[in-house]
Amino acid sequence: MAKKGVLLINVGTPDEPTVKSVRDYLREFLLDPDVIDAPYLVRQFLVRGIILRVRPKKIAPLYQKIWMEDGSPLRVYSDRITKSLNSSNDEIEFEFAMRYGNPSIRYGLEQLQSKGVDELLLLPMFPHHAQATTESALKHSYKQLKNMNWNPEIIEMGNFETDEEYVIPLAKSIESQIDKDTHLLFSYHGLPVSHVKRIDKTKNHCQKINDCCSVATEANTICYGHHCMNTTQTVVGLLGLKPDQWSLSFQSRIGPVKWLEPSTMDKVEELVKRGIKKLAIVAPAFLADGLETLEELDIGIREHFISLGGEELTVIKCLNDNADWIEGLGSLINKKFQAKASA
Numbered sequence: 001m002a003k004k005g006v007l008l009i010n011v012g013t014p015d016e017p018t019v020k021s022v023r024d025y026l027r028e029f030l031l032d033p034d035v036i037d038a039p040y041l042v043r044q045f046l047v048r049g050i051i052l053r054v055r056p057k058k059i060a061p062l063y064q065k066i067w068m069e070d071g072s073p074l075r076v077y078s079d080r081i082t083k084s085l086n087s088s089n090d091e092i093e094f095e096f097a098m099r100y101g102n103p104s105i106r107y108g109l110e111q112l113q114s115k116g117v118d119e120l121l122l123l124p125m126f127p128h129h130a131q132a133t134t135e136s137a138l139k140h141s142y143k144q145l146k147n148m149n150w151n152p153e154i155i156e157m158g159n160f161e162t163d164e165e166y167v168i169p170l171a172k173s174i175e176s177q178i179d180k181d182t183h184l185l186f187s188y189h190g191l192p193v194s195h196v197k198r199i200d201k202t203k204n205h206c207q208k209i210n211d212c213c214s215v216a217t218e219a220n221t222i223c224y225g226h227h228c229m230n231t232t233q234t235v236v237g238l239l240g241l242k243p244d245q246w247s248l249s250f251q252s253r254i255g256p257v258k259w260l261e262p263s264t265m266d267k268v269e270e271l272v273k274r275g276i277k278k279l280a281i282v283a284p285a286f287l288a289d290g291l292e293t294l295e296e297l298d299i300g301i302r303e304h305f306i307s308l309g310g311e312e313l314t315v316i317k318c319l320n321d322n323a324d325w326i327e328g329l330g331s332l333i334n335k336k337f338q339a340k341a342s343a
Contacts, residue, residue: 003117003119004091004092004093004117005092005093005094005120005121006085007105007120007123008096008123009099009122009123009125010287011100012025012098012099013025013072013098014101015072017061017063018060023056027052028101031044031047035132035136062291062295065295066290073288073291074291077288077318078096078288079096081287081329084326085329095108095112096108099136105137109148109150117152119152120153120154121155122138122156123333126159127159127160127284128188128231128285129223129227130191131198132195155337159227164328165328166329166332167231167235168328169322171239173282173316173325175239177316178239184247184282185248185267185268185279185281186228186231186235186249186282186284187251187281188249188250188251189252189285190260191224191260192260193207193260194258196260199222199223205217205220206223212226213225213228214226229248231284247267249266249268250262251264251292251296251301252292265304268304268305278312280315281314283315288318289317293317301313302315
């Protein structure tokens with residue numbers, strides 16, 4: 001009988017909240033062509049010549065604000081998720097890794113190999129497919145497997161933006177944090193428009209028709225923007241929200257390129273102008289809390305909302321090691337192995 005293993009892969013984090021550690025992390029992250037898909041020399045100039053000279057000094061203090069006793073929040077929560085899965089399933093080995101930083105994908109794979117795994121599920125922790133997350137994580141995993149000369153049977157999790165195992169725990173986590181007077185903002189990680197346009201092989205849908213992300217076609221089956229809209233509409237349906245009770249936006253932009261819109265900052269300003277005083281923000285693209293949720297939203301956006309005249313802001317925690325989510329994630333994993341066995 002095959003020994004099953006799962007590698008859960010998140011984006012990454014610095015080892016320490018210091019300028020040097022942040023610089024090392026950003027260097028690895030931003031030099032990945034799947035993240036900044038500019039020509040090689042342009043990417044090198046932007047990252048080494050501009051970004052790494054400025055951003056580490058700005059970002060290190062932000063990490064210091066959210067750093068936990070046990071380390072980086074993203075690493076702490078990823079570890080808790082993995083331990084929860086291990087304790088709930090004694091037939092599968094679980095390890096977590098970071099695409100950038102530590103523990104590395106190579107380390108996670110070596111741990112699973114040492115435990116005798118010969119049927120491996122690669123599970124990028126991103127419900128919505130994107131070149132900069134899912135694709136990069138998978139590419140690097142296959143590269144490391146080749147370098148290790150390890151050839152287990154491979155299964156890929158794929159996107160799961162509307163799977164009930166994900167959206168039901170997500171909806172439950174939101175339901176207890178809102179009431180009839182609360183406006184709910186779905187804030188997803190931003191993505192350059194060039195990344196989503198590349199997915200459209202027809203060249204006549206993405207950014208070419210109104211509300212292109214809301215329309216399901218062959219052109220956007222693995223489009224990040226479409227996946228985000230799918231999650232939003234599914235959760236809105238589960239919560240029974242009316243159109244004027246929710247909005248969608250994208251956060252965490254970097255660089256001068258065109259990004260998916262509207263930005264979370266702009267949307268918050270628009271909502272305040274509309275008279276919204278009570279706002280809840282959920283970030284469904286993040287399965288574990290990190291800088292983007294704990295600092296960007298819960299500190300930066302909160303301060304901006306209050307300064308504009310908003311009165312009450314709730315940033316809903318990521319699913320982290322929420323018991324409903326651990327059960328749902330375990331079910332998603334079991335389904336993947338079962339589908340492989342029956343194929």
